Amino acid sequence: MYKGIEGKIYPNKDQQVLINQTFGHSRFVWNQMLNMLNTRYENNPDLNMLSFSKLSSLLTQMKKEYAWLKDVDSKALQNSVKTLRETFDRFFKKQSNYPRFKSGKIHKQSYKTLERTIRFNHNQKYIKLPKLGWVKCRMSLNHINNNNIKSVTVTRKSNNNYYISVLVECENQELPKTDKIVGVDLGLADLAITSDGIKYPSLYLDRKYKKQLHYWEKRLARRRIQAKNEGIDLRSAKNYQKARIQVAKLNQKIKDTRKDYLHKITTELVETYDVICIEDLRTSNMMKNSKLAQNIASQSWRMFRTLLEYKCLAYGKEFIAVNPYKTSQICSSCGSETGKKPLNIRSFICPECNTPHDRDINASKNIRNIGLGMSLSQ
Ligand SMILES: [Zn+2]
Incomplete structure (x- = not known):
């Protein structure tokens, strides 16, 4: 059983710059990949859709071409590719629309990261995020087991504040219902x-x-x-x-x-x-x-x-x-x-x-x- 636990983060100036860069770079990767897939389809509609691992290796190529992509959290970029692939999957199953290009003009931006090194400090006033280091935070819930963290989504909302949603695996030990x-x-x-x-x-x-x-x-x-x-x-x-x-x-x-x-x-x-x-x-x-x-x-x-x-x-x-x-x-x-x-x-x-x-x-x-x-x- 997975649960998302919400919290607010208070990144310093440098961290804010890096977070905003990560939004931009993730978006760049998404748009580049989408553009490439569109072109590929136009050139030859009979080709099969590329697998996630194939797309991942293309990301590695892309990083060679655009070295600045390495400045930000690599897992965030990888996740951008993964989400794009999943959106295509849903499109093929007629569960969602064809993937669209992402715009930097939309104020709400987010990226998702999955690094193993993500953890809270002892009193959960700080969370360690890839590339950013320790970021001050306030969580809606304490006692999150560091070993249960599955992913973190960093979001900037239109009020210019930063939030995180931490996906944790809860020990699935639902108790019998009592209706009380x-x-x-x-x-x-x-x-x-x-x-x-x-x-x-x-x-x-x-x-x-x-x-x-x-x-x-x-x-x-x-x-x-x-x-x-x-x-x-x-x-x-x-x-x-x-x-x-x-x-x-x-x-x-x-x-x-x-x-x-x-x-x-x-x-x-x-x-x-x-x-x-x-x-x-x-x-x-x-x-x-x-x-x-x-x-x-x-x-x-x-x-x-x-x-x-x-x-x-x-x-x-x-x-x-x-x-x-x-x-x-x-x-x-x-x-x-x-x-x-x-x-x-x-x-x-x-x-x-x-x-x-x-x-x-x-x-x-x-x-x-x-x-x-x-x-x-x-
Ligand atoms: Zn009374």
């Missing part, structure tokens, strides 16, 4: 609340590890000063190093515990539901909480979303992000607005239809209802 849809609200006391009334409590890792972390961080600071005063190099200050390792270990433990928990919840959700709607992340409900709690919560939410999106893609489920506007105010039973409520109000009764609501479950039901309207499979 769910809305998920993200919170603090409970990390995730579903429209079916399931609450996944927060782990409160900040509280759990606060004391220990504080204990070792204090020692770390004190031992740093101590070593400095005694003129000892920090690298050989044993007690300092011990504290440093303890702090690092605790932070890693918090990270790992959170990740395991988020994996467990998201796996459970993709196994149970076909369509999962969550709110687009908001920050307004984080007031009145300690800095550490806020950080941990927002990190958890981001990771929750990323994992869920990735798993939906990998397991053939639908992921929908919903605008959280008023999802905590509308009555999910009758649709009437019940007004803003302070955060300490955890439940309420709808003044219109008298339905008693748990605040968070009501919100997740609204998220599900909005998502239902956006779902592709409905």
